[in-house]
Amino acid sequence: MPQNPIIKLNDVHLTLKSDAGPVNILRGIDLTVQPGETVGIVGPSGSGKSTLMSIIAGLEAPTSGSVLIAGEAIETLGEDDLARFRRENIGIVFQSFHLIPTMTALENVAIPLELAGRADAFAVAAERLAAVGLKDRASHYPSQLSGGEQQRVALARALCTNPKILLADEPTGNLDGKTGDIVIDLMFKLHAELGTTMILITHDDQLAQKCTHVIRLEDGKVVAPVQAAEMAKTE
């Protein structure tokens, strides 16, 4: 029986105004992702990868087109409803980690749970930290952690509410190769355990190949929705 797609973008455009005139960042994106899939989005700098992720996360509203995420037409939601929607459905991992510097690792992981009003926020956060191998670092502040550790905390934070979708924007961009590999392996392992749909934005084609689907963006358009296996063959 065919499932309802977890992500469905229909002819999404995004145009930003600037002093030099309007800039078309996304030009008619169509994208369908089924629950549990992993999708790698690749493309050169400025192709619109991060913007596409922002649209899926509800951080940015499209100029036109429809965005259906987890059955909700999010382009119609207000700012605070979008925040609640993210809290319940989406986890995000950033290239620059974006941990709150004044909070410990445990507190950083607990944020989404606390915002959701969970009484067991810290117990669940501790479990998640343990799952990413940082049980002993719970009371450390971000400045006391290495880049890899910070990204693992960010991963634990993104997944602590069991979101339906995990968005990862260049998660290894600020890490050295070896540390990056550890984080990616962890991401895929947790994805497998939790069954989360995962969108992975990266410059790295090899990394993208780990996903079931790969989408290539160029100049704000999808130029080649390809299966990862096919992409591997062409290389």
Next chain:
Amino acid sequence: MNSERNPETLALAARFARRELRGGLKGFRVFLACLVLGVAAIAGVGTLSSSITTGLRENGQVILGGDFDIRLTHRPASAEEQSWLEGEGRVSRLSTLRAMVPSVKTDKRTLSELKAIDDFYPLFGSLTLTSGSGSQAPQVLLAKQDGNYGALVEQSLADRLGFDLGDQLRLGDLTLDVRGIIATEPDKASQGMALGPRMIISLDALEETGLVQPGSLLRYHYRVALQDGLSIAEFRSAIDKAFPDAGWRIQDANNGAPGIKRFVDRVALFLTLVGLTALVVGGVGVGNAVRAYLDGKIATIATLKCLGASSGFIFRVHYFQVLFLAIVGSAIGLVLGILGAIIASGFLARALPVPPEISLQASPLLLAAAYGLLTATLFSIWPLARARDTPAAALFRDVVSRHKWPRPIYLGALGLSFGALVFLAIATSRETWFALVFVGSVIGIFAGLMLVGHGVQYCARKLPRPRVPTLRLAITNLYRPGAATKSVILSMGLGLTLFVTVALIEGNLRHQVQDQLPESAPAFFFIDIQSNQLDDFVSTAESVPGVTDVSHVPNMRGRITAVKGISAADVTVAPEAKWALRGDRGLTYSATPPSGAVVVDGEWWPEDYSGPPLVSMDRGVAQGMGLKIGDHLTVNVMGREIDAQIFNLREIDWTTLAINFVLVFDQNSLRGAPHSELATARADGPAENELFRAITDKFPNISVIRMKEALQTVSNILEQLSSAVSAVSSITLVAGVLVLAGAFAAGHRKRVYDAVILKVLGATRKDIFVTFLLEYAMLGLVTSVIAAVTGWLSAYLVVTQLLEAKWVNLPLTILVTIAVSVTVAVLFGVAGSWRALGEKISPVLRRTD
């Protein structure tokens, strides 16, 4: 979406705020300093004045000398009145007057505030003498011994005349032995302004001095200690009922020293408002600090939004931080304010009848804390409301909120906190009108300075580009994004305006009292000249070479008891005319218009007028009482009620220091009343001392007030007052400088970047230094010129309209203000930029990549 209970509770926001504050208070030093300063000033002034007022109230009986002080001028109480008073409680009698006192030993003489007491004085508290005066009771020392009565004097009288304990003084026809030096006089504060040192004698001695003459300015006091069970209110209504027309002034112990209380209340109100201005100036710094702090929090805010935090939650988290810091700042301010009050009370102890005992007074402290929290809220709402709209997408690129203005709810909150501040300032002051004008002026100047800030930036943008690159850069720096121009003009401008205003008002008053003595001002006032002495007095005075313009008028005292038939106690009059109803006033009569008087409404009565009583009145006082020509005024003179019709109004120029009376009656109304004459005379150089000696030698009963000494007394009071006012006004200036320092510090990173880029492009350190110097000098100059103009205008209005005094231009004050503020702006600016000049290029460029 879900409609369940919002999990983003206040408790959760407080928890997040607490975690955020772990980042330290680094960016909040100016925030805290500004709040501490303002709150400390308000709390200090409030605690001190409240403690003084409480002290006055609690010691009311001692200060007043009884539960009641019944005062009559010119006449003693009748036997009937006195026996009625004695039926209500214990009564002590005393008389006061001013008299010349020569020392037998040195032949020096001076005016003394004389007090003659009975055996029961004082009913409350005690009259104490210095240790050298022996251990006998004061009344024993005052009694006749070996043919002479005794006198107790203040040390300053002995110092002035150069006599010692045991020496003799003359008083009228008597010679007195000085038997004691007064250490404390319990009821001194209730006497009002003293023109000379105190001397105490017995009532019996006074009778024998020959100073008690018809019409002499003698005051009879009856102090009453009410019998048990009789309340102050009951006594008041009973005495009003028993003797409605006695014409006495009744004061009760609830307000034992009304003059001091009124003075303390007024000064405290002014200083509180100045403190509030300092807080408002500091508020600009608070706003800047919050804005800078939130600018550094964009990533955190955007992250929290990505993780599902709502905008309202973001606002609450950061408002709690502001609130927490405001509570900390206010608490420190309260502690410092109390400490300040304790220190100031040490200085004030000698000037007050009861040394102020500083106690924790809830209301001034609560008021100061409320001002602190409201100011912090008022100035942080805008940046907080803008921060809540930080888009989550700010994590990915430089996006700014689409909302240029905060949402209506925050604008509402802004209006509410502004309204609450204004309401508090006005509602808690006893003089609503003054508070209204002050608050209105501050708001007006604040708004004006904001406009000026925008205007300066607009002009800088529109100016033709100068060819000199350093000047061009300095001008463009004035309107670059994030420029400190508006903050500096606002904060420094407001502080400087207040400073210039206070300095000019104070300078004008000082000038008025000290240097502006009119050419025609008399050298002496002579009081208590008996009618039969008048001709002799005038010829004696005129016989001294160099003495001119000897003029005299009949003089007696009377109280206005009714205005248009309404009792003086019940009539509503404007604040500026209240003084005329407060005690008894000098009165005179004249067939012709007094010299120097300008009749501005109506005309003078005929020289041969002989009808019902007519009165000529000062126009200002008449207007304040709502009186016009034809209205009636009732005046009690020596127990006799005179109902007079107002016949004309005069404009009096009090600054000439010539003899002037608010009320001048027609020649028949008062002629029958016993009275003395009041005279003035001009004397140049050596004639001054000669005249003094000639009159005091020949007429021991005539009191001589030397104009210079009287003015010196006023000048001393003014000086003490102005140092307090200047000290508190400086707080506003310090707040302004703090804001200035904060604003410059906030721009430091931009300065470093500018300096580095300019260096890359080939600018020398000198070029960069000159650019910064020009920019700060322009800012300082614009701000100080605006402040000088606004301050000049405010001071001019206060001096000419409120104080109705002559305006003297004090260009030096203005020039010094401008020079100092330009220097301060340049020094702070250059100090802040100095490090920027020395920055190495490559690390900065790498950082900003």
